[in-house]
Amino acid sequence: MGSTRHAAQTETDKIFVEQFFGPGKGNGIKTSLLIAREVGASAYAMVDGDLVSVQPEWIDLLINPLYKDFDLVVPYYHRAKYDGVITNQLAYPLTRALYGVEVRQPIGGEFGMSRKLFLKLLTHPLFPGTFGIDIFITTVSACEGMHIVEADLGVKVHESTKKYTNPEETLVPMIRQVVGMMFELSKYYRDKIEAISVAESEPRTIERISPPGEQVKKPSDVAADKDALISAFKEKYHAKATYDKVPMSDELREKLDRITEEEQAAFRFPSDLWAKIVYDFAIAYNTDKEVLDTLSILLQGRFASFVVETESLTNEEAEKIVKDQVQLFEQYRSLLFAKTGIGIAFQKLYLQKLEEKYGNTLQIKRVERIGDDSMVQAFNALFNKNRGVDKIKKNITCDLEFS
Incomplete structure (x- = not known):
């Protein structure tokens, strides 16, 4: 599988391989996952190539949980407030809101994966060749029922952090790739999102493990003008x-x-x-x-x-x-x-919740399509218990008929 050469002898063997499929972070990960599949690996760990803070215990934290029935180990970092621009403003809020899982660093770059998970990833039709690989791993795991755990890795320092003050150089290319992947996944897993939206349950909390002993938890400041x-x-x-x-x-x-x-x-x-x-x-x-x-x-x-x-x-x-x-x-x-309409399964779940909540006091004859902003707001108000039935009836002006 490509040309290989061995580094100097160490306790752990090293293999160097030319990347398949062309350039791109995702293609590099796919190359290594294919090798992991070929050699029969039961667990897999990855770290970003520009890290300057990696510690030996990180590998233990990323690998050991995979032998305790977890499928994905995601990193948890102690970060400066201006580090993680895409994470804080897009990846974290969308991952929690759409998929109902509390993963603070969904595009962290350091992951541990079970064989079950990486085999699933390799057969997924949306496997990206780009920076979108990190959010792909997290989202597929959340939507495909994988068991997720966070590993507290302390402080992460990487070269790209130094470039956040120049968004055009670093952030804009990443946005195209990461956010494009997020949007594609939101369409692919639309049914999952609908089910989570109507259930309105609290986000699934993730267990967090920490290494023994002291750990650096105060990050260096990241400048922002x-x-x-x-x-x-x-x-x-x-x-x-x-x-x-x-x-x-x-x-x-x-x-x-x-x-x-x-x-x-x-x-x-x-x-x-x-x-x-x-x-x-x-x-x-x-x-x-x-x-x-x-x-x-x-x-x-x-x-x-x-x-x-x-x-x-x-x-x-x-x-x-x-x-x-x-x-x-x-x-x-x-x-x-709101603009595309809510799926049939979603409509049925809403109707079921309405019947459970109001019984005979609010009977609905038909629902053709839920898609108007006023209707969405009215349904949200209903389940948030901050409007009365009469006001909800008044606000719903299309597609739904009350008896």
């Missing part, structure tokens, strides 16, 4: 020639225009607006680079606002802002179905 970030966002937003191919309503454009016209000191890009934008773009995405490029510009605006919101906060205090944003992604999750 708020004025430079705001200026760069405004410039890119206004420089974009057209927004014709992206889901930008007149109302949304007006809100964004107002944001970009604010003075630096008053700049804010609210979390609730960001969550709604992400769901609109997820619906519109169809392997369209234009959608991802536009979202990458807006992500830079949201990150700039996050820096403004948290500049005086500790890492722990900034984490609360991240968690609050996750709740907004959960709150607006039903927008993912």
Whole structure:
């Protein structure tokens, strides 16, 4: 399987192999997984190639749980508040909101996998050749019933962290690949998302394991120049020639225009607006680079606002802002179905919940399609218990008939 050469003799054998399928992180992982399959490996661990903080105990933490009935070991890091831009603003909130699993670092780069899991990944039709591989591993595991555990790896330091202040160099290419994969997976696992949405249960908590003894848990600060970030966002937003191919309503454009016209000191890009934008773009995405490029510009605006919101906060205090944003992604999750309609299975589950809750006081004769924003809001209000039945009847104006 490709050309190999052996390194100097060590306690553990090393094999070097030329990457199959061309360049790309995902292709590199696929190459090693195929080798793991061929040699009959029962467990597999991977770490990012640009790590400068890897410790020997990391391998134990990534591998040992796989012999205790776990299928995926995901990393947990103690990170600076401005590290993990894509994770904090997109990957973490979407993973928790859509798939109901509390994985704090879904694109961490360090994973342990059981043979059951990596064989499943190798046969999956969406296996990516790019940076999308990390979110692919986490999402497939969450949706395919794999047992997941977090490993506390302490502080992660990698070369790419130093480049976050230049989003054009590092973040934008990653956004195209990571977010494109996230959106494709959300369409592939739509039925799973619908079931999670209607169940409205608490996110599945993940056990976390830690190494014995002391561990470094205070990360170095990651610099972020708020004025430079705001200026760069405004410039890119206004420089974009057209927004014709992206889901930008007149109302949304007006809100964004107002944001970009604010003075630096008053700049804010609210979390609730960001969550709604992400769901609109997820619906519109169809392997369209234009959608991802536009979202990458807006992500830079949201990150700039996050820096403004948290500049005086500790890492722990900034984490609360991240968690609050996750709740907004959960709150607006039903927008993912607002323009495309909610599936038949989803409709039946909603009707069942209505009957269980109200019995004969609220009888529904027919449901043709659930897709209007006012209807989505009304159903959410019903299950959040903050509106009465009469008000719900008044707000639902299409597709549903009450007796």
